[in-house]
Amino acid sequence: MMIERVQVPAYFAFGETDQVVSPLKTHKMMARWGGAVREDILVQGPPDDEMGHIMAGDVFSPNQTAPLAQRIIDWARDLSTHRDAQFRTCPRLGLRLGLTHEQSTSTGNRIN
Known part of the structure; x- marks a missing residue:
């Protein structure tokens, strides 16, 4: 399947x-x-994963766990709040796109 x-x-x-995982490849995937x-x-700071890979968790990155969990929860809520629009952001690559429900349906990029 094509991504x-x-x-x-x-x-x-x-x-x-x-x-562990190339940030450049992550940007390209996004x-x-x-x-x-x-x-x-x-x-990440000194108490976090030395390899910079494990983003959260009490063992490897204890200072990241609660803030990251909250951002993920906020993102999920944002999806349900904006179900009639698609928001695509990737600041490092200069991508910023907000489509209305009609536009997203015509381009095939609809969030349900």
Whole structure:
């Protein structure tokens, strides 16, 4: 399946210093994603995962867990609040697009 055909919204939480998954490849994947995209770049501190990969959790990144969980909850609520529009954002790549229900239906990028 081509990733451009995926129509579900996606929340990408990652760090620019990730030593396990390439942040550049993550940016490229977000640019290709067919559904709505939310980018959340995390900045980890000394008590967090040394490899910059595990974004949350009491063992590896304890300072990130509650704030990240809240942002994900807010994102999910935002999806249900804006079900008649698609919001695609990827600031690092300069993508900012808000489509009305009619526009998103005609382009095939509808959030239900």
